Amino acid sequence: xxAHSAKPYVIGLDLGGTxxxxxxxxxxxxxxxxxxxxxxxxxxxxxxxDAACAALEPxxxxxxxxxxxxxxxxxxxxxxxxxxxxxxxxxxxWAHNTVVPLADMFSQKxxxxxxxxxxxxxxxxxxxxxxxxxxxxxxxxxxxGTGVGSGIVLNGQLVYGSDxxxxxxxxxxxxxxxxxxxxxxxxxxxETYCSATGVARTAREFLETTDQPSLLRNINPADxxxxxxxxxxxxxxxxxxxxxxxxxxxxxxxxxDFAVFASPEAFIFFGGLTKAGELLMEPIRRSYDECVMPxxxxxxxxxxxxxxxxxxxxxxxxxxxxxIK
Amino acid sequence: xxAHSAKPYVIGLDLGGTxxxxxxxxxxxxxxxxxxxxxxxxxxxxxxxDAACAALEPxxxxxxxxxxxxxxxxxxxxxxxxxxxxxxxxxxxWAHNTVVPLADMFSQKxxxxxxxxxxxxxxxxxxxxxxxxxxxxxxxxxxxGTGVGSGIVLNGQLVYGSDxxxxxxxxxxxxxxxxxxxxxxxxxxxETYCSATGVARTAREFLETTDQPSLLRNINPADxxxxxxxxxxxxxxxxxxxxxxxxxxxxxxxxxDFAVFASPEAFIFFGGLTKAGELLMEPIRRSYDECVMPxxxxxxxxxxxxxxxxxxxxxxxxxxxxxIK
Numbered sequence: 163x164x165a166h167s168a169k170p171y172v173i174g175l176d177l178g179g180t181x182x183x184x185x186x187x188x189x190x191x192x193x194x195x196x197x198x199x200x201x202x203x204x205x206x207x208x209x210x211x212d213a214a215c216a217a218l219e220p221x222x223x224x225x226x227x228x229x230x231x232x233x234x235x236x237x238x239x240x241x242x243x244x245x246x247x248x249x250x251x252x253x254x255x256w257a258h259n260t261v262v263p264l265a266d267m268f269s270q271k272x273x274x275x276x277x278x279x280x281x282x283x284x285x286x287x288x289x290x291x292x293x294x295x296x297x298x299x300x301x302x303x304x305x306x307g308t309g310v311g312s313g314i315v316l317n318g319q320l321v322y323g324s325d326x327x328x329x330x331x332x333x334x335x336x337x338x339x340x341x342x343x344x345x346x347x348x349x350x351x352x353e354t355y356c357s358a359t360g361v362a363r364t365a366r367e368f369l370e371t372t373d374q375p376s377l378l379r380n381i382n383p384a385d386x387x388x389x390x391x392x393x394x395x396x397x398x399x400x401x402x403x404x405x406x407x408x409x410x411x412x413x414x415x416x417x418x419d420f421a422v423f424a425s426p427e428a429f430i431f432f433g434g435l436t437k438a439g440e441l442l443m444e445p446i447r448r449s450y451d452e453c454v455m456p457x458x459x460x461x462x463x464x465x466x467x468x469x470x471x472x473x474x475x476x477x478x479x480x481x482x483x484x485x486i487k
Numbered sequence: 488x489x490a491h492s493a494k495p496y497v498i499g500l501d502l503g504g505t506x507x508x509x510x511x512x513x514x515x516x517x518x519x520x521x522x523x524x525x526x527x528x529x530x531x532x533x534x535x536x537d538a539a540c541a542a543l544e545p546x547x548x549x550x551x552x553x554x555x556x557x558x559x560x561x562x563x564x565x566x567x568x569x570x571x572x573x574x575x576x577x578x579x580x581w582a583h584n585t586v587v588p589l590a591d592m593f594s595q596k597x598x599x600x601x602x603x604x605x606x607x608x609x610x611x612x613x614x615x616x617x618x619x620x621x622x623x624x625x626x627x628x629x630x631x632g633t634g635v636g637s638g639i640v641l642n643g644q645l646v647y648g649s650d651x652x653x654x655x656x657x658x659x660x661x662x663x664x665x666x667x668x669x670x671x672x673x674x675x676x677x678e679t680y681c682s683a684t685g686v687a688r689t690a691r692e693f694l695e696t697t698d699q700p701s702l703l704r705n706i707n708p709a710d711x712x713x714x715x716x717x718x719x720x721x722x723x724x725x726x727x728x729x730x731x732x733x734x735x736x737x738x739x740x741x742x743x744d745f746a747v748f749a750s751p752e753a754f755i756f757f758g759g760l761t762k763a764g765e766l767l768m769e770p771i772r773r774s775y776d777e778c779v780m781p782x783x784x785x786x787x788x789x790x791x792x793x794x795x796x797x798x799x800x801x802x803x804x805x806x807x808x809x810x811i812k
Contacts, residue, residue, distance in 0.1 A: 456671060
């Protein structure tokens with residue numbers, strides 16, 4: 163009996179800006195048990211880890227106890243793959259302006275080895291293993307959630323760069339003049355426009371700067387979410403449709419720049435915003451073809467993740483766990 | 488005696504927008520003989536290949552005849568590594584809006600196998616084998632010549648992308664409003680500002696839009712080159728120094744975006760414009776640190792190629808030749 167079969171499960175943790183989702187996964191990628199906590203609301207990383215382990219305890223028991231767990235893999239924003247740390251994550255209050263050795267903290271608490279990467283890199287591993295990127299060697303996953311993340315696979319390998327932080331495509335500068343203020347401290351980053359929160363900002367901006375009638379005027383501007391915008395757009399609301407047109411066009415412009423870098427076979431979109439479907443995808447494709455260098459026109463596929471949102475990231479994170487030597 | 492020692496040389500061709508430089512190189516990277524022709528002035532690819540082979544003939548004889556030549560490697564703009572073609576190269580009159588099977592054409596004419604990649608990829612291979620990138624796994628070479636090219640190495644491998652065309656960083660869009668018209672048909676590309684011709688355009692623009700006195704006013708605006716600008720800047724000319732400040736700042740902004748993609752260990756600058764030295768490099772470093780996402784600040788090295796301009800590209804091209812199976 164080898165170590166693998168002796169301990170048949172890994173824990174996958176998809177640590178997002180809003181929710182932290184845990185899954186206990188077997189070697190065939192089947193999720194045996196899940197749990198979740200909020201990511202925010204803890205003043206220290208230690209308090210977060212305590213809450214996470216309390217939530218994990220019953221599902222670990224459910225699969226036969228910690229002796230059944232081989233390792234844990236974490237997908238988290240601003241994760242340093244090489245060091246197992248979260249460093250200066252602008253969207254997480256207990257990891258803002260600090261370095262959190264999260265892999266070691268979980269490892270000490272649980273007694274299993276822990277590895278961690280960018281949440282978007284984990285999503286890319288999930289797509290490559292179980293999703294629409296199966297068999298692809300060059301592709302880019304863009305996660306459109308609270309922020310915009312990315313996982314870049316070139317020559318069949320995840321791009322980690324010199325320090326483990328490569329692939330922060332939510333922070334390319336899309337507007338160099340009068341750009342929106344970003345959580346990273348700069349202005350004009352892609353994620354200030356094309357994340358779920360970016361879409362809500364666009365809605366407030368469009369509502370303030372025009373007199374155009376809209377269903378969105380029935381909502382308190384501070385409470386508008388990207389979901390409200392997609393519902394209104396689905397009901398034929400012209401202003402809401404313009405918001406998706408604006409968002410999709412900018413994503414297409416951004417992909418045109420990413421294409422000259424990597425010439426990927428596909429761009430794969432992942433996360434809450436993709437629920438808008440063609441409202442978002444049609445302007446992305448159109449804008450990409452209008453903006454891109456001619457040699458890359460019409461080449462890449464623009465795909466929506468085929469995996470269920472939470473599972474893909476959890477499975478990706480779990481794949482990192484299996485990889486620990 | 489193996490095939491390698493039986494044929495001790497490869498031909499390297501650095502095919503630039505202005506000059507085509509040939510070198511016959513041994514397995515230790517020593518250049519045994521060189522020749523050069525102009526790249527422009529031919530109406531067809533066939534006429535160019537004829538002229539190239541005529542120039543090669545005497546240096547091939549010099550090393551003992553074609554029997555001594557194992558292969559040929561070409562570094563060329565818009566080269567497709569997978570197909571051996573030059574496709575729609577905006578800066579070459581005989582390859583503009585067409586697909587030229589240049590590797591096959593040379594192979595048929597010379598009777599040796601031929602492989603081809605982007606001229607900037609060839610420069611990156613040259614830096615990795617003989618230059619300042621020895622031992623690095625993640626770096627980006629930016630070639631600042633007639634255009635702006637790039638060679639990207641991640642995880643120790645050149646990035647070719649899905650179609651062989653990845654790494655055209657001269658064509659990221661730096662100015663989305665009122666950008667300069669580029670040879671690729673779009674507006675605002677990095678190379679319209681930060682190539683040698685871009686620097687000359689900046690000079691004409693600055694001379695037209697200000698009354699500032701400058702040594703450059705003694706030159707017919709249409710004849711100003713980046714060399715003239717660097718000479719004037721070296722003599723303390725304030726306007727010329729502002730031109731390098733403008734150019735360096737934009738390169739730093741661009742590198743800040745490249746860092747979020749690849750987090751390289753180094754950016755390596757190559758080509759004619761780097762002769763300006765600190766006039767260019769100081770604003771690049773300063774602007775990068777001002778513009779970049781905090782997590783990447785101060786991390787990469789900014790280096791000037793340590794290899795002689797022509798040799799590096801020829802050696803890089805020759806390395807591709809050695810690689811042919």
